[in-house]
Amino acid sequence: MAYINLLPWREAARKEKQQQYVTLLAATAVVSFLAFFLINMVYGARIEGQYQKNRYLENEIRVLDQRIAEIRTLNETKRSLQQRMTLIEQLQGSRNLGTQIMSEIASIVPSGVYLTQLEKKGNALLLIGKSESNNRLSTMLRDADDSALLSAPLLEFIEAGQDQTRLLSNFKMHLQVEGYEALQDATAQGGTQ
Template identity: 25%
Template sequence: MISINLLPIRDILRRKNLRQEVYFILLGFGALLFLFLTVEIFQINAIAGLQEEEKRITQERKQYEVILNDIKKMEEEKKTLLTRIDVINKLKRSSSLTVHVLDEIATHTPPGRMWLKKLSQSDSQLTLEGMAMDDETIAKYMDELEGSAYIHDVKLVSSAMEQYAERNLKTFVLSARVETPEN
């Protein structure tokens, strides 16, 4: 006998396979959705953690800004004090410089051969006006002043013969630069 199977096995198998494919697709979609949700939860937690960290850092920065402002004020005060100390030191050197320059001039002026009529100092420039017996005395005086640690660049500005007390004397003007020697 011949038997004919009238059941649509191929259709049933196809439907069965189609259902399995749909289940796998839904399962894959569910797994993908689960994966996305898991990543999203991790990102939300990371964002929340970063926001907390930002708040903490902002509060910390505010605390440090107060300290930094105090440090800036102290640095400005330090600059001011250092400037004042520098001015005081310059004044000390300047006041002692004048004393030393006058001592050098008095020490090197030959008595009975030279007379100073005028002495002036403006900043570091020194001008001497006077009378001498001869040119040789003036030259020797200039050399001695040049040997001083406080007086430099001694130059003869002018020299002229002048009659004084029935004697021919040389009037002169010297210029020099004064400075405190570096120790």
């Protein structure tokens, strides 16, 4: 039996092992390729999902930016309307200002003081007239100072009468109308809008 040649069997076993090795190597390569392909698909799907989320967020941000711009426009319109309403309320409140001024002047002018001229420029009043005595003018100044509508009385001059009525003194007085500045400011702001 020493003469039995086992080489073809060994050769066949080697070829079979080599074929198993190549098959195992090919299977490992296919499994590795499939695993790489699956991992690539999973991560690709995640990346695509994130891109979709980002696009959705960008679209929503654009929509919100448009809404914010609309809200700013509405706030400006609201502010403008509030200013107009305030102006209208002030105009309504001062609608009778001339009548109120005349009524207030009538209440501060004591008997014995006669007005010959009344001028109004802005919030300043100029009263020119005649007085029977300086005490009556002093009373008028105190009443004007205590008035809610009039303020800052200033007597510019008193001079003795030079015509046939020497008993009457001529005077010139300046007064300020309170609350007129607020009306003028509101009118100026309303006019610029």
